[in-house]
Amino acid sequence: MAMELRQLVYFEAVARCGGFTRAAADLHIAQPAVSAQVRRLERELGAALLARTTRRVTLTDAGALFLTRTRRVLAEIDAARRDVADVAAVLRGRVVVGATGVFGTFDLPAALAGFARRYPGVALSLHSGLLTDLVAELGSGATDLVIGPLEVSLPSACSAHPLVSDRLVLLAAPGRLSATSPVDLAGLADQPFVSLPEGAGLREALEAAVPGVRVPFEVSTAVHVRALVAAGLGLALMPASSAEVPGPEVEVHDVRPTVAHPPFGLVWREPLSPAARALQRYVVDDG
Numbered sequence: 001m002a003m004e005l006r007q008l009v010y011f012e013a014v015a016r017c018g019g020f021t022r023a024a025a026d027l028h029i030a031q032p033a034v035s036a037q038v039r040r041l042e043r044e045l046g047a048a049l050l051a052r053t054t055r056r057v058t059l060t061d062a063g064a065l066f067l068t069r070t071r072r073v074l075a076e077i078d079a080a081r082r083d084v085a086d087v088a089a090v091l092r093g094r095v096v097v098g099a100t101g102v103f104g105t106f107d108l109p110a111a112l113a114g115f116a117r118r119y120p121g122v123a124l125s126l127h128s129g130l131l132t133d134l135v136a137e138l139g140s141g142a143t144d145l146v147i148g149p150l151e152v153s154l155p156s157a158c159s160a161h162p163l164v165s166d167r168l169v170l171l172a173a174p175g176r177l178s179a180t181s182p183v184d185l186a187g188l189a190d191q192p193f194v195s196l197p198e199g200a201g202l203r204e205a206l207e208a209a210v211p212g213v214r215v216p217f218e219v220s221t222a223v224h225v226r227a228l229v230a231a232g233l234g235l236a237l238m239p240a241s242s243a244e245v246p247g248p249e250v251e252v253h254d255v256r257p258t259v260a261h262p263p264f265g266l267v268w269r270e271p272l273s274p275a276a277r278a279l280q281r282y283v284v285d286d287g
Helices: 005-017 020-027 031-045 061-091 108-118 131-140 201-209 222-230 274-286
Strands: 050-052 057-059 094-099 123-128 145-149 158-164 168-172 192-195 214-218 236-239 251-253 264-269
Touching: 005 020, 005 031, 005 050, 005 061, 020 031, 057 061, 061 274, 094 131, 094 274, 108 123, 108 274, 131 145, 131 264, 145 274, 158 274, 168 222, 192 201, 192 222, 192 236, 201 236, 222 236, 264 274
Parallel strands: 094 123, 094 145, 192 214
Antiparallel strands: 050 057, 145 264, 158 264, 168 236, 168 251
């Protein structure tokens, strides 16, 4: 005779409820069926699991040991059922990703493409914006995951995982600056700058590093910042990764004093849908 899952379920219910009648009520089945299956389980094991009296049911020593194993088995089965349900949900899910205009050396297109190949049934969408706006969308449910700088001002309700580190450097058109690295930021207040919009972390870093800075050219992406800098319209304080990707030629200068930059990473807020959880795990573990 093979041990059956329902026998484990019935035995655990009897032990938890303290009797066959209560266990049957908890399981919504007839009491004789519970008694019969537990007796069959005991015969299969060759040991009494329960000590029965007219007033109550208690565990034997063998029953106490077997109950511990039984609950582990049932917990694993429940977890397996959830995993299968999650996979089914991922196959038909939807994930909205928000990304800031700069996300360092993290290859977001490659990560999204790899995830799409692994989960072709998931509908992916991507939009960009300021970190504060995107994080607010996590709270409203409009966005599932955010890629951007992990600033210390992130709400406590959010979880974050760093992906890549970076440092801030000064970008200039070739030959624009006579000074060699590192460039003293305090001496650049009379220079025009190109920057991301107000509210962006990079803009705040620039304004803190260069008091009174002028920003006549404000754009929303690192690509546009670099293009305007290369055209000679201004300087820019940007992550070094912005100068390491192909694009218009710029000079890259270290700065003095050094300006800290937070790592770029993934931000989310619980609870995540199964599809969003799958993308979060993919980016953290495989992306």
